[in-house]
Amino acid sequence: MALYLVFNCVCLFACSERHTFTITYTEINGQTIARIPEVSAVATLDGLQIDYYDSVRKKLIPKQDWVAIESRNIWKDYTEIREQVRQINKINITVLMQQLNQSHGVHVYQRMYGCVWDYKTNDSDGFDQHGYDGEDFITLDLKKLRYNSPVPQGIPIVQKWNNDSQQLQLLKQYCEQDRIDWIKYFLELGKDALERKGMSPLVSLVQKNSSSPVVCHATGFYPSEVNITWLRNGEEHYEDVELGELLPNEDRTFQKTSTLSIYPDEWKKHQYVCVVEHKTGTIQKNLTEDEIRSNKSKLIIKCYNAILFSLLILPVNFLYFIFIENVTIPALSTWWLFCE
Structure with a gap:
C-alpha cells in the first residue's frame, strides 16, 4: 500500500x-x-x-x-x-x-x-x-x-x-x-x-494550602488549542505567572495549567481572574476563597498515566x-x- x-x-x-x-x-x-x-x-x-x-x-x-x-x-x-x-x-x-x-x-x-x-x-x-x-x-x-x-x-x-x-x-x-x-x-x-466534536474545558482553581500558589487548571477540552491568561483588576497580568505544558488525557481530551504565585493578601486586595479561551467558548474564574479548591477537595484531574505520558x-x-x-x-x- x-x-x-x-x-x-x-x-x-x-x-x-x-x-x-x-x-x-x-x-x-x-x-x-x-x-x-x-x-x-x-x-x-x-x-x-x-x-x-x-x-x-x-x-x-x-x-x-x-x-x-x-x-x-x-x-x-x-x-x-x-x-x-x-x-x-x-x-x-x-x-x-x-x-x-x-x-x-x-x-x-x-x-x-x-x-x-x-x-x-x-x-x-x-x-x-x-x-x-x-x-x-x-x-x-x-x-x-x-x-x-x-x-x-x-x-x-x-x-x-x-x-x-x-x-x-x-x-x-x-x-x-x-x-x-x-x-x-x-x-x-x-x-x-x-473524529469528535469540540469539548469545553472544565476549569478549577486549585491550591495546596493557604500560602501556596494558585493553579488555574483546565481539563477535558478538545481540540487541544487553548489560551489561559490571568487578569488583575481587568488588565492582563503576566508577572508571577507560569504556564504549564499541554498534557493529554486518557480519553484523548487535553489539560493545561497556569500558576499564579502571589501571597493571599495580594489577591484579596485586588481582583484576579483566570480566563480560559477555547474554541467552544471562554470561561472565567474569579480568584476568591469560595472558588478555590484545596488539596482536601474532591477535585478529579484527568491524567493519561500522569508520569509516563x-x-x-x-x-x-x-x-x-x-x-x-x-x-x-x-x-x-x-x-x-x-x-x-
Missing part, C-alpha cells in the same frame, strides 16, 4: 487545525533494570500512542485498532527500520561515551523529533532534539536549518552535521513533506475513531526514562553517526 496518499480537503480530527507527530528513540548503555529494553521507540499523534518497538521483542506493535489493520508488509518494513536505527544508536552512544571519556556506567541517549502541521494553512514546523543522560545535547533550528548545542562537547558534532549540506537538504524535505504525509496518513487511517511530550531533558510501548516511523536516525 503506497505511503503517500492523495487526500481531499476534509476537516480531519473533526476540525482540529494543528496536529503533532512525535517520535522518540531511547538507547541505554550499561546494566539496566530487569525487563527494561536497551532500545525502545515511540510514536504519538496528538499525544495518542500509535505503536511500539523495543530491542527485546524486535517487533513493531500497533497500539490502536485502526493502526493494526494496516498492511503487514508496511509493519515488516518498519520493523527492519527500527532494527537498523537500534544498531546505529548503539554505535552513537558508544562513540559519545568515548568523546566524553566515559568508560563505564549507565548512560542514556535519546532523540525526539517530529512535526507540527496546520491543515487549514498547510503551515508546518519541525523539531529534532538529542539528549544525553537527561540533558539537552543537540537541537535543530529548522528555520535556519542548522543544528545547535548548549554544551561544548556537542560542538564538534554540530559542526560536522551543519557542514553536510546534502543531508541538511534531505532533512528539510523530510520535515516539510515526508513527516506531513505521515500525519495525513494516520489522520486518514484513524479518522472514524478519532507527561514525560512523552516534554523536552528531551525530561525524557530520561521513557519505557512505554509505542513506536516510530522511518527516521533520519539512520543517517548521521557522531563520528566518521
